[in-house]
Amino acid sequence: MAISRADALVAVERSPAASGARDRDRWIDAFTFDAHVEDPVGSRPHRGHTAIARFYDTFIGPRDIAFDRDVDIVVGSTVIRDLNLRVRMGSGVTMRIPAYLRYDVADDLGELKIAALYAFWELPAMVAQFLGSGPRAVAPGLQLSKGLLLNQGLIGALGFLSGFRGPGHQGKRRFGEFLSDARAGDEVALRRRLGKGARITFGDDVAMGGTELLSRLAGARQRKLIAAGHHLVVGIERDGHRDVLMAEVSTRPFAVNRIRYFSDAGEVVRPPFEHDRDG
Known part of the structure; x- marks a missing residue:
């Protein structure tokens, strides 16, 4: 229900x-x-x-x-x-x-x-x-x-x-670079920082592609960034909406392995891009 x-x-x-x-x-x-x-x-x-x-x-x-x-x-x-x-x-x-x-x-x-x-x-x-x-x-x-x-x-x-335990200052810096690339609309740089087989979803289950994620981050304002365990969590402000992105990362070498995007502004409704192939 x-x-x-x-x-x-x-x-x-x-x-x-x-x-x-x-x-x-x-x-x-x-x-x-x-x-x-x-x-x-x-x-x-x-x-x-x-x-x-x-x-x-x-x-x-x-x-x-x-x-x-x-x-x-x-x-x-x-x-x-x-x-x-x-x-x-x-x-x-x-x-x-x-x-x-x-x-x-x-x-x-x-x-x-x-x-x-x-x-x-x-x-x-x-x-x-x-x-x-x-x-x-x-x-x-x-x-x-x-x-x-x-x-x-x-x-x-x-x-x-x-x-x-956590990614520390170095991990936060690398993740900040990942976000900067995404907010600048640089899809090539974004994909380069994703780990092999990285999974991106709206919430826990609805598949998103790298292009869809980029469309939500491009031009957005970054709010506070928190590192805890193997997670990095950041607030995203765009078009008058407040969203939250949760990422799971590895540090040696640094890679973003899992992204969950949470927003009240609406789910992904079109067929997902096949981001897993892009790694």
Whole structure:
């Protein structure tokens, strides 16, 4: 059954609403029983209510989190939220974290709930900002470390630290060049940076060709770029619309291997170009 934009947003909104109310049970109940939470992307995922509850106890419950939302994009059962997070870690220490959140929603016994949450934000940048608070960061840092070990165990704590993995500044630079070529309408340069067999889709499933992607990026304005895990996520502004492009990349050598393009402005409706042959 098709999911309306309004229903998808209502399902998604249950999570930040429960977080703001410090309602642990309501926050957990916003997710399906077998839900997947990866926050930040690149860190060890949390699967199922038991693991999600430990995630709440470690990262959400002890802190005040505000969601400064910019735009929501809904494609089928997926909501992409462009926002900034304000996380109050302790007295005098408030983190401001640029992010994109991806929510996948699904029917759960007749009720729409969150089946997966992927939080794209940069752990290295957050840690640098946190340490920049100086002595004020000591107490909240110790509290976070204690919570990690108590709720996640050593393996879980190491799994969180794996969120430091990513393409880094070099990968972001190369991806910025890829976007610049696309925005300039340079199809040859765009295809040269695509990995062999690279797949391009509107959302998760609707095939797009390189030419179709180029038509959406040419002349567009690039907004914030986030690197998380093996992903690079960027906002695209064109013709008064706000879109989001998610790319999966490899770094040695750098190549764009997978692109998902999310837009409220309409799907691809014509037959797809055979971009896979072009590599």
